[in-house]
Amino acid sequence: MPSAAAEPLTPERILETTEEVLRRFGPTKATVVDVARALGVSHGSVYRHFPSKAALREAVTDRWLAKSVVRLEEIASAPAEPAPSKLEAWLEALFEAKRHKAGDDPELFATYTVLLAESSGVVDHHLSELIGQLTRIIAQGVADGTLAAQDVPAAARAVFDATGRFHDPQYAADWLSPTITAEFEAVTSLIVRGLRA
Template sequence: MTPEALTPERILEATEEVLRRHGPAKATVVDVARVLGVSHGSVYRHFRTKAALREAVTERWLGRTEAALAKITADAGEPAPTKLEHWLTELFEAKRHKAGDDPELFATYTVLLGESSGVVERHLTELVGQVRQIIEQGSRDGVFTVGDPEAAAQAVFSATARFHDPGYAPDWRRPTIEAEFSAVSGLLMRGLRAP
């Protein structure tokens, strides 16, 4: 590969491949460079350290979920209660698919999440902010009665942690998990609605 063809995106794709194959403990920048057919110095020109590369790949992974949820948040045609249910369902399904469709990479990212607290904190802040926007819309439209949209958003996010926090991933395979999710989201929706 020529140096001109080497982009951060290609490096991140190769890093995912290496992480999937070797796991976070054994994956090296040299392995990533080998997959790309370049020297490890070429990788370091884009990502100054191994930690920066790992952080970028984690941010990319979390960003996919953020982008999908942002589309729901921005949908002006959907009423807030429907939007919030849709948002919570999409978050649950996205996390569940990541855990079930690619368990090796999901396990790797669970390790990387622990290393990238700044990335994780930004991700969580973004997600709670999206919930806040939906709750604010519902308050403006008179369908939600909420005194503090930020506190309500944090409460909704915390109450649904079992359905999106990677620590609960083993539970997501249980046959009753969808009914449990529906019960929790239904309770939250009733609690937010204006009397």
């Protein structure tokens, strides 16, 4: 079995290792030297791919956020799905993705909550991408007459804001409540009924 240093040093490998180092040491103690040590390379080798600790942390945060976007994009792009059903499925998938991230790996979720606060540009891009998907879903519904909205981008933003309790990490503790699923379904149903043409 080849040593870690014998494997090619790629940005993806660095990001995977950084995630492990963050999980082990937390965001305040993890350093680029820790990442390099775990990879079996010099910290200069890591800096050749990521010019600063901030750039590395932003890339890890972006990678983490991007994982949930793939499934959401599949839902937003499904051609045959009616917009109201698509909207419900999209909101449910977003909630489930965030809830799983918080529940499956609470240490890493706590780390990313810290990193999100540092990476405003990455977070802004992620939020724009999510609201863009919602905008497309609502626009489809307006076009086919199943949803009504005079200002589609404003409606998309309102839906995103109205469901914040189910996807904003600051509410992660609420996601453990035994009634959270019923509460989510009630809010989603109200939103979809309100948007129906």
